Amino acid sequence: MNTVGIALCGSYIPTFRLDRGVIANIWGRTSIGGERSVSNNDEDCITMAVEASRNCLIGQKKEVTEGLFFATTSAPYQEKMNSALIAAAVDLKREITTADFAHSLRAGTGALKAAFDSVKSGSMSNVLVAAADSRIGYPRSDQEQAFGDGAAAVLVSKENVLATLEGSYSICNEMIDVWRNPEDTFVRTWEGRFILGEGYTSHMKEVVTGILKKYDLEPKDISKAVLPAPDIRTHRRLAGELGFDVKTQVQDPLLSHVGYCGTAHSLLMLVGALEESSPGDTVLLASYADGADAIIFKVTEEIKKQRNQRKLKDYLDQKLMLPSYAQFLSYKGLVETVPGEPFRLFPSATVSWRDRNSIIRCHGSRCRNCGTLTYPIQRVCYNCSSKDNFEEVSISDLEGEVFTFTLDNLAGRSDDPVVVQTVAELGEAKVRFYGMMTDCLPSEVKVGMQVGLTFRRIYDGAGMHNYFWKCRPVRKGGNK
Amino acid sequence: MGSIKDEVAIIGMGCSKFGERWDKGTEDLAIEAAYEAYEDAGIGKEDIEACWFSTVMSALIGVSGTIAADSLKLGNIPIIRNENWCTSAHIALIEGAMAVASGAYDMVMALGVEKLKDTGYPGLGTGRGMHPVYEARRTAPGSFGLIAQRYFKTYGLSDREGRETLAKIEVKNHDNGSLCPKAHFHNKITVETVLNAPVIAWPLGLFDCCGNSDGAACAIITSAKRAKDFRPDPIYLKGFGISIDSMLPHFRPGFSWTSFDSLLTSSHKAYEMAGIKNPREELDVAVVHDCFSITELLIYEDFGFSPRGRAKEDVDSGFFTREGGLPVNTDGGLKCFGHPIGASGLRMSYEVYKQLQGKADLPERQIKNPRLGLSHTFGGPPQISAVAIFGNEKG
Numbered sequence: 001m002n003t004v005g006i007a008l009c010g011s012y013i014p015t016f017r018l019d020r021g022v023i024a025n026i027w028g029r030t031s032i033g034g035e036r037s038v039s040n041n042d043e044d045c046i047t048m049a050v051e052a053s054r055n056c057l058i059g060q061k062k063e064v065t066e067g068l069f070f071a072t073t074s075a076p077y078q079e080k081m082n083s084a085l086i087a088a089a090v091d092l093k094r095e096i097t098t099a100d101f102a103h104s105l106r107a108g109t110g111a112l113k114a115a116f117d118s119v120k121s122g123s124m125s126n127v128l129v130a131a132a133d134s135r136i137g138y139p140r141s142d143q144e145q146a147f148g149d150g151a152a153a154v155l156v157s158k159e160n161v162l163a164t165l166e167g168s169y170s171i172c173n174e175m176i177d178v179w180r181n182p183e184d185t186f187v188r189t190w191e192g193r194f195i196l197g198e199g200y201t202s203h204m205k206e207v208v209t210g211i212l213k214k215y216d217l218e219p220k221d222i223s224k225a226v227l228p229a230p231d232i233r234t235h236r237r238l239a240g241e242l243g244f245d246v247k248t249q250v251q252d253p254l255l256s257h258v259g260y261c262g263t264a265h266s267l268l269m270l271v272g273a274l275e276e277s278s279p280g281d282t283v284l285l286a287s288y289a290d291g292a293d294a295i296i297f298k299v300t301e302e303i304k305k306q307r308n309q310r311k312l313k314d315y316l317d318q319k320l321m322l323p324s325y326a327q328f329l330s331y332k333g334l335v336e337t338v339p340g341e342p343f344r345l346f347p348s349a350t351v352s353w354r355d356r357n358s359i360i361r362c363h364g365s366r367c368r369n370c371g372t373l374t375y376p377i378q379r380v381c382y383n384c385s386s387k388d389n390f391e392e393v394s395i396s397d398l399e400g401e402v403f404t405f406t407l408d409n410l411a412g413r414s415d416d417p418v419v420v421q422t423v424a425e426l427g428e429a430k431v432r433f434y435g436m437m438t439d440c441l442p443s444e445v446k447v448g449m450q451v452g453l454t455f456r457r458i459y460d461g462a463g464m465h466n467y468f469w470k471c472r473p474v475r476k477g478g479n480k
Numbered sequence: 481m482g483s484i485k486d487e488v489a490i491i492g493m494g495c496s497k498f499g500e501r502w503d504k505g506t507e508d509l510a511i512e513a514a515y516e517a518y519e520d521a522g523i524g525k526e527d528i529e530a531c532w533f534s535t536v537m538s539a540l541i542g543v544s545g546t547i548a549a550d551s552l553k554l555g556n557i558p559i560i561r562n563e564n565w566c567t568s569a570h571i572a573l574i575e576g577a578m579a580v581a582s583g584a585y586d587m588v589m590a591l592g593v594e595k596l597k598d599t600g601y602p603g604l605g606t607g608r609g610m611h612p613v614y615e616a617r618r619t620a621p622g623s624f625g626l627i628a629q630r631y632f633k634t635y636g637l638s639d640r641e642g643r644e645t646l647a648k649i650e651v652k653n654h655d656n657g658s659l660c661p662k663a664h665f666h667n668k669i670t671v672e673t674v675l676n677a678p679v680i681a682w683p684l685g686l687f688d689c690c691g692n693s694d695g696a697a698c699a700i701i702t703s704a705k706r707a708k709d710f711r712p713d714p715i716y717l718k719g720f721g722i723s724i725d726s727m728l729p730h731f732r733p734g735f736s737w738t739s740f741d742s743l744l745t746s747s748h749k750a751y752e753m754a755g756i757k758n759p760r761e762e763l764d765v766a767v768v769h770d771c772f773s774i775t776e777l778l779i780y781e782d783f784g785f786s787p788r789g790r791a792k793e794d795v796d797s798g799f800f801t802r803e804g805g806l807p808v809n810t811d812g813g814l815k816c817f818g819h820p821i822g823a824s825g826l827r828m829s830y831e832v833y834k835q836l837q838g839k840a841d842l843p844e845r846q847i848k849n850p851r852l853g854l855s856h857t858f859g860g861p862p863q864i865s866a867v868a869i870f871g872n873e874k875g
Contacts (some may be wrong), residue, residue, distance in 0.1 A: 052565040103784045166731050174763070347612045374733055376614065382732055404633070404737050406625025407682035411617040421681070423730055434730030436617055458613070468613045 004120045005161030005297065008307075009060075009271040010056030012048050012132075013258055013315035014039040015439040016331075021146040026325045027140040032231075036259035038322050039149040041331040041416060042438055042456035042470065044311045044368055045072040045132035048264075050089040050455045056153040057090065058397065059308045065155070067097040067127035069115055070105035071263050073180070074134045075100065076457070076465050079118040086130060086444045088360040089455045089467070091394050097124060105178070106289035107131070108152075108263045113293065115156040116165050121457045123434040126157045131260030136332055146231060146261020147187075152267035163274055163283060163297040169211035172291035175199055185334070196234050201241075202289050204229075207292035208242050208284065215296060219243035223281035223299075226251045228288070229267040229451035257316060272312040279303055318443065318475045330415035338414035346462040362396035362453065362469050366432055373429035385420045395433070399452040400426035401476055407442045420470045424451050437471040450474040483753045484581040486874045488873030489707035489714035492521025498695035498818035499664040506538045506595040507551035509696035513823075514552050514591060517698040522710055522841050529585040530558040534568035534592040535822040537599050548591055559812060564724065566769065566859025568592060569697065570825030570866035574720045576701045592827075593696040594820030601692055614728065618746040621689050622774065623862060624679030626730075628774040630737035632683065634758070635789045643683050645792045646773035647674035650687045650815055652801050653770060657812020658846040664693045664818030688773040693818025699833075704874065713837045718852065718869040719753030721746035725863035727806075742865040743782035745859060750854070750867040751784075759784045763806055765835050765848035767828040769858035769865075770813040779856065780808075807847055810835060821859075828855035829868060836872040869870040 017035040028380040039048060049070055057065070066092070070083035079468035083098035101107040101114070108131035117128040133149035137143025177195035179188050189195055189393070192216035204227065212218065219225075225244045229235030232255045239250045251273040260266055273283050274297075275480035286292055322328060329335045357363040358376035365377040367390050373384040375395050380387050403423045409459045420437035422445075437445060438456055451471040494516025496509050518524055533548040545559025554779060562572040564764070569592030576590040595727050632642035651671055657663040669687060677686035707714035722743035747759070756762050766785070770776035780791040785806055786799075800808040811817050811831040814824060832853035840846040856867045 351612060355613075372733055375731055402632035404626045406629055406684070407626060407679065408617075408619055408622035409680050409682075410619045411622055411680070417815050419617050419622070421618070421626060423626055430733065432731045432733055432735065434614070434728070447629065458617070461612075466613060 003161065003164045004116055004158050005164035006154045006157065006274065007126070007153040007157035007159060007161045007302070008056050008060065008309070009274055010052050010058070010153050010309045011268055011271045011312040011315060012052035012055060013037050014043055014048065014149050015311070015318070015320050016040055016322045017257070017319045018328050022325050023145050023328070029140065030147045032142060034256035036145060037148040037150055038328055038331055039134050040438060041413070042458060043149070044076050044457050045074045045134050045151070046076055046085055047455050047457055048134070048149065049086050049130040049132040049153065050479060051130065052151035052153040053090045053128055054092035054396070055310050056128065056155060062091055063093050064126045065092050065096065065128050066124040067115065067118060068092060068126060069099050069111040069129045071101040071111040071129070071131040071265050073105065073107070075102060075278060085360070085467070090354060091361045091396065092128070095323050104289045105263050105265075106287050106291070106293060107284065108266045109287040109293040109295065111265065112154070112156070112295070113168060119156050119158060126155055128158060129154050129267070131264040131267045133264045135187050135262045136185060136334070142231070143187055143189070146255065146260050148254070148261045150258060150268050151165060151264050152271045154267060154271065160302055161300060162302040163299050166282070166296040166298050167211065167215045168293065168295040169214050170291065170293045171203065171207055171210065173203055175290060178289070194439060200230065200234065201238055203292040204238055204286055204288050205242060207294040208286050211284070211294035211296060213400070217296070219249070221282055222249060222284045224251045224277060225249055226266070226269045226273050226283060226285040227253065228260070228269055229253055229255070230260055232256060268312070274299065274303070275311050275313070277303055320439070327415055344420070347464055347466040348462070349464065352466070357392060358445045359468060362394060363392040364395045365390035366393045373431050375431050375433055394456070395426060395431050396453050396455070396469065398427035398431060399450060400424050400430070402445065402447055402449045402451055402471070403432070404447060405437070405445050420445050422451070425473050426453070433469070433471065435468065435470050437473070439472050444473070481749065483719070484578065485718050485753050485755070486716050487581045487704050488577040488701055488717045489704045490717070490735035490833055490870070491520070491702055491707050491710040491714050492517045492519070492523065492700035492873055493698065493830045493833050494520060495662060495697040495827050496695050497662045498693045498820065498827070500597055501694040502597060504694065505598070506547055506593055509595060509694060510548060510551040510591060510593045513593070513698040514589070517700050521700040523587070523700060525552055525554060525816070527587050528554060528557065529587055529591045530560070530576070530579060531589045531591060532560050532562055532572035532708070534572035534590070534825070535561045535594055536563055536565060537601060537821060538593060538595045547593060564823050564859065564864055564866070567722070567825060567857040567864050567866040568822040569827070570829070570857045570868060571722060571827055573701075573829060574722060574866065575700055575701070577717050577720070580701050580703055586706065588701050590699045590701060590826060591696070592698070592823035592825060595694050596692045596820060597694050619681065621681035621684055624772040624774055625684050625777060627737050628683050631774060634738050637792070639683055643675055643685075644671060645700070645795050646688055646777060647671040648795050649770070649773045649776050650674050652834060653809050653813045653815040656802065656845065657816020658808050659842050660811045660817060661722070661841055663812045663816045664691055665812070665816040684772055684774065690771050690814035690819045690837040693820050695818055695820035695823045695827065697823045697830050699826055699829060713872065715833045715836050715870050715872055716874055718871045719750040719756070721749030721867045723749070723865050727860065727863070729863050738778070738865060739782055740778065740865070742863050743779060746865040746867045747783045750869050754852070754869040756852070756869065759854070760786070760806060763852050763854050765810055765832060765847050765853040766806060766808045766829045766856070767811065767813070767854070768808060768856040769813050770809055771819060771858070775858060775862070776808070776813070779858070802845060802847065810845060810847060823857065825855065825857040825866060828857065829870070831855070832870050836870055
């Protein structure tokens with residue numbers, strides 16, 4: 001097959017959800033209904049993109065990926081390549097092209113289109129496109145309730161594609177409707193009727209109508225219309241006005257139970273649509289910001305292949321409820337918390353760089369003499385004392401059991417006072433990993449509990465962010 | 481390994497009052513301990529030929545041995561600083577003993593000083609790992625909580641059973657500490673007090689953790705053959721063992737978390753040098769590193785005081801109380817006497833020294849006719865251990 005398309009896809013929704021009623025009650029206003037996802041206090045758009053990317057590529061040979069394009073509007077670094085950090089944590093090879101796409105909610109589809117062009121032109125054969133966002137609405141605003149946090153990733157390829165690229169259409173429009181200045185924490189908007197009428201709806205209509213016309217299609221030819229939208233009412237109205245049957249032809253906009261995930265939202269909904277699609281389906285994706293992009297895909301027989309990815313549906317089913325608005329504010333960094341036992345050691349750029357294969361790539365070492373597998377990389381083997389006789393092995397996808405743990409009340413922040421210090425045994429080799437456990441209730445932790453690893457932002461110091469791996473409960477099937 | 485059994489003796493010791501010594505600085509603490517030791521030995525500073533000086537946190541940057549020089553005016557002799565976390569003072573003492581045994585010096589001082597309360601160090605041990613990433617949120621209670629959890633699991637103790645056993649150790653240590661004037665804490669407690677206290681690092685609660693204190697302790701060491709020139713009852717060094725293992729046993733494949741190689745090795749080396757075959761029977765008193773209740777329990781087993789997995793039986797029977805078969809932490813231990821990190825090893829040796837001389841500060845806490853005693857510190861992550869065994873007679 002020589003047609004460019006999407007070969008793999010994966011999503012990520014943070015574990016924590018906040019009932020929008022909790023926000024509404026604090027402000028004495030009505031809830032817009034449902035709940036929103038909230039990234040944990042150790043998550044940001046980097047870590048969420050790493051999760052979605054690892055999910056997308058799970059069980060695959062990572063060497064084939066030759067590029068990583070990352071899209072967000074909430075990058076932790078203003079100057080420094082975020083995609084380079086993601087590529088390292090995902091353990092992609094070094095000889096790849098990385099690029100950040102930023103500053104617009106349309107950066108997700110922009111990155112996707114760039115990836116299609118790169119693969120189509122033959123400059124790269126497989127490009128991973130990841131998008132993640134974590135935007136904040138003004139306190140008491142609709143956006144505060146409506147926004148969510150999430151990420152998605154797709155692998156663009158010519159091989160084994162589950163959806164082929166059939167065509168695309170874009171328009172550009174200069175307009176100040178939704179924006180953030182460099183010093184802004186919160187998303188600014190102009191008056192609602194203007195931004196929804198003249199901005200969003202008008203351009204989404206134009207781009208969808210335009211692409212259907214360009215490829216001589218009717219609304220009824222579309223199996224699933226993926227129409228990311230800022231709110232449920234606008235979404236429903238747009239879908240109806242475009243001539244789609246809201247019940248059968250329109251992809252769940254994820255607004256009632258996840259929220260609007262900014263730059264990630266178009267890819268997140270696309271992943272959701274593809275995961276539920278059948279061979280022969282035609283999927284239309286459109287996304288808006290200062291104009292609009294539209295892309296049409298055709299689903300192939302490959303979609304029927306059994307895959308190991310955690311599906312969007314699984315993330316929706318498995319969650320923990322955030323108990324309070326106060327925690328939401330502190331997780332978002334809007335109120336300060338008393339730090340736990342202060343860090344005496346500031347992160348060091350040289351240490352992080354020198355030990356990047358262990359710290360970021362999560363490589364351990366397997367002794368070539370006796371086979372002992374240890375983490376982090378050991379130059380002299382624990383077991384047989386062979387020196388510099390090892391191969392590096394990625395352990396980030398291993399799962400295993402809690403060997404011992406403690407619920408440490410001294411180490412945590414005041415909004416999250418208990419740190420679950422964990423020693424785990426991972427994989428058949430029983431690799432020992434020591435770290436914190438995240439996305440869990442301390443009360444559920446037991447010796448023998450199943451855990452995997454997740455890449456998290458562990459603390460900031462010396463003006464930089466420190467990322468490392470943590471344990472996380474393996475949640476298969478439903479959650480309590 | 482060779483032996484220096486009975487070649488070296490301690491002829492004088494001093495120990496400051498331990499606690500939150502807000503009104504006393506590092507130098508005051510050093511003077512308090514050293515001048516008691518001078519008086520005890522009947523010597524003066526001019527007799528000291530070299531000093532092994534131990535501190536961990538008193539200065540966060542390198543200070544060499546200048547604190548000892550500045551406070552005691554020991555200038556122009558070798559002052560060698562030792563930093564080995566909680567074992568620092570023990571290792572200073574052992575290094576000083578080896579220097580005397582070598583013949584290089586006739587009389588040396590080992591001095592440990594810690595002034596934690598000038599550093600913002602909180603009330604509980606929060607020792608921090610050395611790597612900004614792998615150990616970013618590591619605390620001392622957290623590290624030892626990992627041990628307790630695994631110990632309970634391995635030996636099938638419910639949380640309640642395990643925590644009760646640990647609580648009994650602290651009830652004993654508080655009982656001992658209540659009789660010790662220089663100790664940081666003097667309150668007696670019950671098992672219920674321990675179980676109902678706030679959780680620090682589950683399954684460890686507040687009373688499972690020792691306090692952080694200011695304090696200093698000092699020993700004057702000379703050769704065994706000269707010792708009786710200074711006093712009729714010198715205390716002889718019978719044996720020692722030091723074992724410094726991994727900073728991060730956390731990542732070591734197969735590590736049990738219920739026994740520590742450094743505890744086994746350091747105690748076995750010390751027993752071997754001292755000629756001890758059965759420590760449970762032969763030792764008359766032991767002052768060991770009870771930074772947390774679980775640590776003391778683990779030491780009972782790794783040091784051969786109790787059979788593996790069965791320390792609970794000895795705790796239940798009161799074997800380690802002052803009246804028991806082997807009194808442990810007769811001065812209240814780190815739990816009540818306090819834990820100024822770089823001074824503790826010498827404080828523990830001070831207690832053994834006084835007990836072996838029959839000179840415990842209060843008669844009601846004097847062990848009857850002790851002959852052999854052990855002091856021990858266990859530190860860092862926790863994988864470094866130092867043991868010293870003392871006797872009041874040669875041979």
